[in-house]
Amino acid sequence: MKIAVCVKQVPDTWAEKKLKSDDSTLDRESAEGVLNELDEYAVEEALRLVEAHGGEAVVVSMGPERAGETVRKALSMGADAGIHVVDDNLHGSDALATSAVLAKALEGRGFDLIIFGSESTDARMSVVPAMVAERLGLPQVTFAQKVEVDGSTVRAERLTEYGFDSVEAALPAVVSVVEKINEPRYPSFKGIMAAKKKPVETLTLSDLGVEAAAVGLAGAWSAVADFAQRPPKAAGTVVTDEGEGGARIADYLVEQKFI
Amino acid sequence: MAEILVVVDHAEGAVKKVTLELLTLARSLGEPSAVWMGSGASAEALATLAEYGAATVYVVEGSDLDDYVVAPKAEVLAQLVAEKSPAAVLVPSSAEGKEIAGRLAVKTNSGVITDAVAVDADLTATQSVFGGAVVVHSRVSNGTPIITVRPNSTTPEASAAAGTRVDVAASVSDAAKGAKVTGRTVAQKGGRPELSEAAIVVSGGRGVGGSEGFGVVEALADSLGAAVGASRAATDAGWYPHQFQVGQTGKTVSPQLYIANGISGAIQHRAGMQTSKTIVVVNKDPEAPIFELADFGVVGDLFSVVPQLTDEIGKRRA
Numbered sequence: 001m002k003i004a005v006c007v008k009q010v011p012d013t014w015a016e017k018k019l020k021s022d023d024s025t026l027d028r029e030s031a032e033g034v035l036n037e038l039d040e041y042a043v044e045e046a047l048r049l050v051e052a053h054g055g056e057a058v059v060v061s062m063g064p065e066r067a068g069e070t071v072r073k074a075l076s077m078g079a080d081a082g083i084h085v086v087d088d089n090l091h092g093s094d095a096l097a098t099s100a101v102l103a104k105a106l107e108g109r110g111f112d113l114i115i116f117g118s119e120s121t122d123a124r125m126s127v128v129p130a131m132v133a134e135r136l137g138l139p140q141v142t143f144a145q146k147v148e149v150d151g152s153t154v155r156a157e158r159l160t161e162y163g164f165d166s167v168e169a170a171l172p173a174v175v176s177v178v179e180k181i182n183e184p185r186y187p188s189f190k191g192i193m194a195a196k197k198k199p200v201e202t203l204t205l206s207d208l209g210v211e212a213a214a215v216g217l218a219g220a221w222s223a224v225a226d227f228a229q230r231p232p233k234a235a236g237t238v239v240t241d242e243g244e245g246g247a248r249i250a251d252y253l254v255e256q257k258f259i
Numbered sequence: 260m261a262e263i264l265v266v267v268d269h270a271e272g273a274v275k276k277v278t279l280e281l282l283t284l285a286r287s288l289g290e291p292s293a294v295w296m297g298s299g300a301s302a303e304a305l306a307t308l309a310e311y312g313a314a315t316v317y318v319v320e321g322s323d324l325d326d327y328v329v330a331p332k333a334e335v336l337a338q339l340v341a342e343k344s345p346a347a348v349l350v351p352s353s354a355e356g357k358e359i360a361g362r363l364a365v366k367t368n369s370g371v372i373t374d375a376v377a378v379d380a381d382l383t384a385t386q387s388v389f390g391g392a393v394v395v396h397s398r399v400s401n402g403t404p405i406i407t408v409r410p411n412s413t414t415p416e417a418s419a420a421a422g423t424r425v426d427v428a429a430s431v432s433d434a435a436k437g438a439k440v441t442g443r444t445v446a447q448k449g450g451r452p453e454l455s456e457a458a459i460v461v462s463g464g465r466g467v468g469g470s471e472g473f474g475v476v477e478a479l480a481d482s483l484g485a486a487v488g489a490s491r492a493a494t495d496a497g498w499y500p501h502q503f504q505v506g507q508t509g510k511t512v513s514p515q516l517y518i519a520n521g522i523s524g525a526i527q528h529r530a531g532m533q534t535s536k537t538i539v540v541v542n543k544d545p546e547a548p549i550f551e552l553a554d555f556g557v558v559g560d561l562f563s564v565v566p567q568l569t570d571e572i573g574k575r576r577a
Binding site for chain 1: 437563566
């Protein structure tokens with residue numbers, strides 16, 4: 001079976017993120033770019049499915065030149081090949097444009113499963129997997145905490161507010177996985193060396209037949225009017241417990257009318 | 260007045276609080292119409308929607324909406340948007356709500372903004388991004404603005420309207436029936452409110468020291484009728500179930516009161532709770548960065564401070 005796993009390069013999870021003052025887009029230069037942590041689970045799930053059922057896992061990413069490192073990272077974990085959509089016109093694309101470009105890059109390649117992480121740790125919208133399913137007309141099996149493939153059927157446990165739903169769909173399908181579905185592997189030295197030789201196809205917008213005007217900042221259907229750093233919080237009261245710390249919090253909660 | 264569609268979040272036939280918040284917000288933007296999708300639209304539920312200002316309640320029933328994942332709801336909603344040409348669509352910012360919004364945006368060629376914490380009369384949305392560090396104002400520039408709004412962004416206020424029930428026939432395409440729900444499993448809730456909707460959240464982190472240590476956190480939560488949360492350190496260590504993680508890789512909460520116990524306040528955690536209205540901190544390390552967020556903080560051992568607090572709450576309520 002042929003699996004696509006879509007990944008995104010994001011600023012390091014532990015770094016402070018900023019918007020740029022000139023065009024209100026994410027400042028990608030000020031922090032180290034890493035493979036979105038939640039996508040590591042998607043890569044791992046793809047590798048496990050390929051190990052169980054045979055086939056290949058192809059990493060797909062849209063992002064600037066530097067996102068090539070992220071594609072290599074996924075290859076070093078064990079994916080077989082990569083597709084990197086890179087084009088200066090993509091700068092500032094919204095989720096709608098991102099899903100349109102990914103759908104173009106994915107369609108017609110015979111993927112049985114397209115796996116995403118549940119969200120990116122920078123934009124945190126969590127909408128791209130559903131949008132790609134919509135664009136490709138494929139079943140949407142998202143927020144999965146468990147995924148199984150049986151012949152031409154995928155079964156998953158979809159996390160919900162109340163627990164989980166058991167969901168079933170025919171392949172091909174779009175899947176997103178939640179954190180803790182598995183333990184992502186660390187790339188081995190051998191894996192890192194092998195990744196350097198794995199094929200990565202680089203595609204531009206014109207390769208995909210996407211108009212430059214439909215993507216990027218100009219093609220975005222929502223626009224930032226302004227943004228500001230949240231003003232620092234006024235310093236609160238901090239006391240040291242001398243045996244009455246709990247009671248003092250209770251006093252505070254009474255004063256604030258929580259009790 | 261311009262019609263504003265509000266997608267109703269409901270469970271077991273009851274309207275969830277976030278829906279009442281959205282109706283309250285929608286009244287400041289135009290005339291709210293609630294959209295109930297799925298089974299269980301009882302007279303009582305409809306009365307609640309009317310009480311909070313729904314002039315019309317579109318009821319779209321039919322098993323297709325319950326039995327397949329997300330796509331049928333987006334399809335039905337797209338039909339309503341085409342028929343009614345609303346000024347905006349407001350959707351609760353739950354995982355499913357955001358997916359419905361995303362698919363609706365593709366279907367209607369409209370811009371979508373997620374996780375708004377406020378929406379102005381001119382439909383400018385306020386978002387609190389990067390863990391609350393940055394406040395962004397943005398507007399949809401194409402199509403029908405689709406905005407998902409976080410729970411606890413507005414205080415629900417009743418303001419009765421007609422709440423006229425209008426039944427809408429669901430016509431769901433085969434393409435939208437690709438992912439079938441074959442079973443539902445309800446996890447043990449233990450009677451606590453849902454984390455993302457709760458008015459008060461009590462959470463524990465590394466300082467709790469182990470799964471048995473969460474007993475004191477839960478006891479405090481129960482004394483306040485609060486939900487329990489956990490930092491990533493605690494869920495990664497397996498001390499508390501993963502679905503209760505608050506933070507950048509977990510849930511974002513914005514309750515009236517957040518009590519952080521034994522949590523250092525790494526950016527990963529702050530990203531999930533920084534916009535809480537009032538923050539109380541208990542930590543034995545006076546240098547812990549979480550104290551920067553505290554409205555009230557106690558430097559001390561949580562195993563003496565927290566049980567005392569629970570006792571005191573009991574006494575003061577007695």
